[in-house]
Amino acid sequence: MEANTKEVGREHAIILHKLQGCIHVNDLVRLYFPYYQNVKYAKEAFFKLIEDTPGMLAELQQNGYVAKNTMYTPKVTTVITRYWGMPDAVAMLQTS
Helix, strand or coil: CHHHHHHHHHHHHHHHHHHHCCEEHHHHHHHHCCCCCCHHHHHHHHHHHHHHCCCHHHHHHHCCCCCCCCEECHHHHHHHHHHHCCCHHHHHHHHC
16 A cells, blocks of 8 residues: 555656646646546647636737647746646645
8 A cells, every 4th residue: 555655646746847847738638637538638628728717828828828839838837727726636745
C-alpha cells in the first residue's frame, strides 16, 4: 500500500511541475477532463468551455494563447488555472 501512495504522490508532483512549465495541450486537457476516454472529445469540451467562460478567451489571447498551439506556456496555464482553479489531481496534492 505504501508503494502505491508513493507512486500517486510522484504522479501528482510531475503534474504540478508540468503546470509550472510548458505543458502539451493534450496533457492539460486530460487533467481537466479525465473522464473522457478520447482526447479528441475532451479537447472539444476544453475549447468550448474556454469560449463559454466570460473574459477568458480575451485574456488568454493577451497572454499568447492561440487555439492551434500544441504547447501552452506558464502564462497561458496561469490564466486557465485562475479561471477554472487547479485540476482535481493537482488540488488534491496541494491539500495533502
